[in-house]
Amino acid sequence: MESDALFSLGEPAGSRSAPDGPAGVDGFTAVADDSPLPVRMRPVTLDELVGQEHLLAPGAPLRQLVSGGAPMSVILWGPPGSGKTTIAHLVAGATDRRFVAMSALSAGVKDVRAVIEAARRQRRSGGPQTVLFIDEVHRFSKTQQDSLLAAVEDRTVTLLAATTENPYFSVISPLLSRCVLLTLQPLDDEAVRGLLRRAVADKRGLDGALVLTTEAEDHLVRLAAGDVRKALTALEAAAASATALGGGRIDLATAEQAVDVAAVRYDRDGDAHYDVVSAFIKSMRGSDVDAAVHWLARMLVAGEDARFIARRLVIFASEDVGMADPGALSVATAAAHAVE
CATH class of the missing domain: 1.10.8.60 (Helicase, Ruva Protein; domain 3)
Incomplete structure (x- = not known):
């Protein structure tokens, strides 16, 4: 198989972006005027990236990855919308390395081996280094992940993988030990x-x-x-x-x-915060189950800290229930510990 056939893995025909620099950027769709707003607003420089300050310090692994200062393989772990694919785009456009992107949803062992073989030929001929980006890497089976080990070990490819699942459970240990794990946080x-x-x-x-x-x-x-x-x-x-x-x-x-979602009238820093939690406590005090569930759901949907709710339940079990049910405090405390 010719290496050119690998660049659009997971992409429809004709969707490849035009080469950018000597190495090219393959596997990503070019941004168009009618692209979705999140795509159009994707940062084009590392300085535009917001919300991952713990990874953006001078000399930090993320800056080295984007600049090409160190050919380290990296696994990006974070929730949806935290910037994993954006970082891959920054890596693709920041240096003259050859960049190949694929999705674990559509690629198989044959595709991975073809990319590795093309990268090995490039390396032998003095061509640019290959960065292989695999989105949703947790969807790869153990065999598919095994196929990456040797190439990552000898740096035939620099692996950049993204996952929303805990990599300690979803990525095999040999591959995890060959990569730097960077954890992305939800944006505040x-x-x-x-x-x-x-x-x-x-x-x-x-x-x-x-x-x-x-x-x-x-x-x-x-x-x-x-x-x-x-x-x-x-x-x-x-x-x-x-x-x-x-x-x-x-x-x-x-x-x-x-x-199609109604706004929740709730302010975590204002009067509504205390009004709602007060209504929650009074509903439980009055043994009104439906009302208690309503106020609890309202706090959770509005983004209230679950630890705050758990602490209020501990207080309620101690002060309101008390000796009427000595086991209530144990249950509430265990729930608070589980939330932590």
């Missing part, structure tokens, strides 16, 4: 808020054509729960609704209608 609310504002103003996004109200912005931030892709997708849907209605602003009603 302020980081998501900043990216929403960037998307509204940036020419790659809405280019200032619409105004996003504070209430709608708060709703999108809560809805995202740290997932930037989810936030930008919801923003794009809300922008389309606002444009269809002929308005120049995205208000709360438009955002609710676009994503």
Whole structure:
């Protein structure tokens, strides 16, 4: 098999991006004007990456990976929307290394071995180093992961793998020991808020054509729960609704209608925070099961810290239930420990 046939693994015909530099960037679809908003707003430099400050310090593994300063193999572990694929795009475009991307959902052992053989030929002929990006690597079977070991060991390829699953359970130990594991964290609310504002103003996004109200912005931030892709997708849907209605602003009603999720009236730092948890406690005190479940669900949907809820249950078991049921405190304390 010719190496050129490998570059579009998992991509439809004609979707490959044009070569970028001497090595080329293969396996990623080129960004177009009609690409989804999260794709258009993907950072083009490492300085635009938001929310992973613990990995962005000078000399940190992530900066070395993007700059090509060290040919280390890396596994990126993090929740959806935390920037794993974005980092792969930055690696693809930052240096003159040959970059091949594939998805574990569609690639097999034959595909992996073909890429490795092409990389070995390139290396023998003095060509550029090959970076192999595998998305959703936890979907690979043990045999498929085994096929990578020798090439990663002798650096025939530099492996860049992404997973949303715990790699200590989903990636075989020999492969894990040959890679540096970088853990990406969900973005906090302020980081998501900043990216929403960037998307509204940036020419790659809405280019200032619409105004996003504070209430709608708060709703999108809560809805995202740290997932930037989810936030930008919801923003794009809300922008389309606002444009269809002929308005120049995205208000709360438009955002609710676009994503079909009602805004939860809850402020973790304001009066609603204490009002809701008070209603939760009083519902339990009155033995109203349905009401207690309602207020509990409202806190969880709004993004309340589960540890806070667990602590309030411990207090309730001690102060309100007390000796009426001595086992209640043990159960609540065990639940709090499990949450921690």
